[in-house]
Amino acid sequence: MRRSSMFLYTRKEVSSEADVVSHQLMLKAGMIDKLAAGIYTLLPIGLMVIENVKRIVKEEMDRAGAQEVLMPSVIPAELWQESGRWDKYGKELLRIKDRHDRDFCYGPTHEEVITDLVRKNVRSYRQLPLNLYQIQTKFRDEIRPRFGIMRGREFIMKDAYSFDVDDQSAEESYRIMYEAYHKIFKRCGLNFRAVEADTGQIGGSFSHEFMVLAQSGEDAIASCDKCDYAANMEKARTDAKRLASKPEDNKGLESVETPNKKSVEEVTAFLKVPAGRLVKTLIFKSDNRFAAILIRGDRQANEVKLKDIFAGNEAVLANEEEVKKITAAPSGFSGPIGLKIDIIADNSVKGMTNFVVGGNKKDTHLINVNIGRDFEIKQFADIANIEDSDPCPLCDKGHLKIDRGIELGHIFKLGTKYSESMKAYYTDAEGTEKPMIMGCYGIGVGRTMAAAIEQNHDENGIVWPIPLAPFKATVIPLNTNHEGIMEVAEKLYKELTELGIETLLDDREDRAGAKFKDADLLGIPIHLIIGERGLKEGKVELKLRAGGEKEMVPVDATAARVKAIIVEAI
């Protein structure tokens, strides 16, 4: 491509609206153009990167035995009503009506459509297993789109769906995807980790997220410094046994006055005990049922884990009035002793002895409280967020550290949630009908591009990993008015193009500095600089964007050298 005729306009300044580096650089490099909140046009050079990501994804999906389809982006409401998600999905689902006033939605995900497709075509166990995928534009009406293309409302996504005869086979399909995802992100040149994740609204039994480590990441992930354990904060566990302090002999229960001391900080400061000796009692309401949640004083409840405790239903803290009714005391003095509602304790409470709780009476706390003697716990569960350097739940030596990450991929074992609600049954060898076991597997294509920039940039701009680079090489003639220079530039451009190497010829009548700045900003991996100095010896300068290494290469050997560098990288 000739730079002089390309629809590519780089900028020195961008709006202060862009506050993550990938967004800023994409704007500066002329890759995207915003049309509305969370809705972007991909410009030629941005699209080239997207196409590279898509190509890698397709190759690995195909290699893993999946087959590509393309489903509609507009979906009739009936399908979503059938699965029950029309009412459950909420405002994120963009609902539209056609001219006959019929309901449709713009697909945010395609479980319904794929399940419908498969149930219409697959009857027998002989047709399974099956894995179908598509790369398509989706829409989710996010409350707050941000970070440019990283968290847009309209976005490109690869979604795959597997169908199997039984759990064992489904887990094999899952494992194949798990491995394919590793290959995909590795080929994209990304530093990532697969972490255990919550299944969220999609539902299902287990899942992994593929996270790229980045400061600007929206998710917190915990990983062990000794073993392979890694999990999203929503899922991360710790080892309650190693966390617990040594049990002490039970002391006698005592009531103490704590005038106006409500928060954990106030109470522990007043009683001069560490927060880890206090158990806080939170009254939650879900579906009009109340439950008391006990958590060690120095720990925070995790909303997602809580939701799981309440069988997936929304749980909210009880209001002041409800707390009074249940505990007979104002909030801040709730405790487990004497409560008539279910008491569920976080694992962090396990093994605690002689601790402090609220007295269910104004200005009163109880000390030297013990489980079993003073009250009973209905159930222990994992409720609290883990903290940095908590013990690892898998190995007995490691500790967890918390990083931020960007979720690029998510794989789920769905089970029969959709196949049962939508009647996707097959007939097995014995002639009985059974629901197919499903899995679903997503990759954010645009987000992968953004994450690659987050991980690969410097003060001068983007540093593309070679497989994603829109152009692998750029030919920079320093003086377009110099015949000899332009002759060599054209020759190299032609040779490289004929070798199948995407090359940008910067044939603009600009000064050298401007061209260098642009080549750096765009992140093109290999710069071929043609100037009078080198040409006197019949050489061009080859410079690598990533490390900055320079070498002088004879003109005739340049194309082959470039090819070699690319082959090695891909």
Added chain:
RNA sequence: CGGGGCGUAGCGCAGUCUGGUAGCGCAUCUGCUUUGGGAGCAGAGGGCCGGAGGUUCGAAUCCUCUCGCCCCGACCA
């Protein structure tokens, strides 16, 4: 949806408090010089100051309403 902020030339911004000729930088166009890290000089074009209503002799500026965009929070494959 709660709190905060911003809409002025293609882009980035000042001007608004205190009403009186609409400005700066980048980009664009012309000419000359320059040519290995975003060139210099001289000149030029480009604005319904987000939209509607109001106050005023006069509104980018004050008032009311509205639309859009951004940030924090809540929310979220």
